[in-house]
Amino acid sequence: MKKTTTNMIPFNRPHMTGKELYNIAEAHFNGRLAGDGPFTKRCHAWIERRTGCHKALLTHSCTAALEMAALMLDIQPGDEVIMPAFTFVSTANAFVLRGGVPVFVDIREDTLNLDERLIEAAITSRTRAIAPVHYAGVACEMDTVMDIAIRHGLKVVEDAAQGVMSAYKGRALGSIGDFGAFSFHETKNVISGEGGALLVNDPTQALRAEIIREKGTDRTRFFRGELDKYTWQEVGSSFLPGELIAAFLWAQLEEAQSITDDRMASWNRYHAALGPLEAQGRLRRPVVPETCQHNAHMYYVLLSPEIDRQAVLTALKENDISSVFHYVPLHSSPAGLRYGRVHGSMEFTDTQSARLIRLPLWVGLTAEQQDRIVKVLTSVVT
Numbered sequence: 001m002k003k004t005t006t007n008m009i010p011f012n013r014p015h016m017t018g019k020e021l022y023n024i025a026e027a028h029f030n031g032r033l034a035g036d037g038p039f040t041k042r043c044h045a046w047i048e049r050r051t052g053c054h055k056a057l058l059t060h061s062c063t064a065a066l067e068m069a070a071l072m073l074d075i076q077p078g079d080e081v082i083m084p085a086f087t088f089v090s091t092a093n094a095f096v097l098r099g100g101v102p103v104f105v106d107i108r109e110d111t112l113n114l115d116e117r118l119i120e121a122a123i124t125s126r127t128r129a130i131a132p133v134h135y136a137g138v139a140c141e142m143d144t145v146m147d148i149a150i151r152h153g154l155k156v157v158e159d160a161a162q163g164v165m166s167a168y169k170g171r172a173l174g175s176i177g178d179f180g181a182f183s184f185h186e187t188k189n190v191i192s193g194e195g196g197a198l199l200v201n202d203p204t205q206a207l208r209a210e211i212i213r214e215k216g217t218d219r220t221r222f223f224r225g226e227l228d229k230y231t232w233q234e235v236g237s238s239f240l241p242g243e244l245i246a247a248f249l250w251a252q253l254e255e256a257q258s259i260t261d262d263r264m265a266s267w268n269r270y271h272a273a274l275g276p277l278e279a280q281g282r283l284r285r286p287v288v289p290e291t292c293q294h295n296a297h298m299y300y301v302l303l304s305p306e307i308d309r310q311a312v313l314t315a316l317k318e319n320d321i322s323s324v325f326h327y328v329p330l331h332s333s334p335a336g337l338r339y340g341r342v343h344g345s346m347e348f349t350d351t352q353s354a355r356l357i358r359l360p361l362w363v364g365l366t367a368e369q370q371d372r373i374v375k376v377l378t379s380v381v382t
């Protein structure tokens with residue numbers, strides 16, 4: 001019998017605000033399609049105002065923003081960057097592209113973020129930077145990370161791909177370290193298909209960031225009328241998106257608060273509904289420390305270790321619910337083994353990543369759909 005898919009609850013459904021095509025039509029009408037046009041400028045101003053970063057620069061992805069950060073830090077072959085292995089590949093790839101060596105440190109049992117208590121012991125004479133990843137939009141313990149960085153003369157690149165609209169002690173994620181990287185990929189909260197931004201927090205680094213982003217030239221200053229010609233200044237690349245992407249993104253940024261509010265309502269509904277399963281020891285819900293204002297990027301649960309995760313995912317799928325796991329930790333991946341090294345035990349990276357499943361979470365997910373998800377999950381784990 002052919003299975004109907006009309007009841008399927010997707011894992012993610014990109015949210016459109018309704019204004020994207022109007023903005024794209026306006027950019028089209030203006031006939032100004034290359035990067036750094038009026039929509040890009042609006043997006044930059046929004047990010048700077050909302051996060052308090054010194055300078056925001058749109059990129060074509062968070063991956064590109066991380067690669068820019070590695071160029072900004074002049075990472076040389078053999079330079080070490082301390083990071084979690086429980087992250088997306090781009091955190092590591094950006095530095096490996098410059099010959100850097102990711103040094104993987106374990107995550108905290110509670111937030112699944114880089115364990116700040118393990119960073120200092122991983123520092124060597126080759127360490128140049130720390131790359132904390134704010135998993136699920138929940139902040140790393142940034143006071144400790146920044147204190148270690150300052151005492152050891154290290155730079156901090158925040159992978160805030162998942163952290164748009166999140167904060168740590170009232171400070172926007174991405175605005176705390178030397179650099180921050182946002183993602184606007186369609187799987188994130190605020191989207192442009194592919195897209196990202198580099199947040200530059202040290203004012204002395206802003207001009208150089210503009211140069212690296214514009215193929216290594218000072219073209220951005222030239223366009224501002226500060227120079228009468230532009231020339232090749234540095235090693236750089238083309239990291240900026242065209243105006244159509246920025247036009248799309250501007251519609252999303254204007255709705256960032258309502259997007260966050262809608263997701264937060266669903267997040268809170270899951271959290272309340274799954275309390276009893278946590279009390280029964282069947283799973284563990286996400287932990288959000290009081291210092292963190294999160295953005296409801298993700299709702300995940302950590303299944304009790306004796307539960308067969310694949311069986312749970314299969315059962316959800318048979319009930320038309322699409323759920324996924326991640327990440328396969330980088331330290332045990334083929335490239336991670338080749339390019340990185342591990343410092344210390346990876347106990348929680350290994351145990352927590354093997355237990356985790358992510359539940360559907362997107363703008364427009366209904367209470368009825370969530371009830372169905374919780375009901376099916378409850379029946380398979382108890």
Ligand SMILES: *Cc1c(COP(=O)(O)O)cnc(C)c1O
Nearest residue numbers: 061062063088090161183185196
């Ligand atoms: C999504 C994500 C990225 C990559 O973002 P892109 O915009 O797709 O390049 C990097 N790091 C983390 C932690 C992510 O979640």
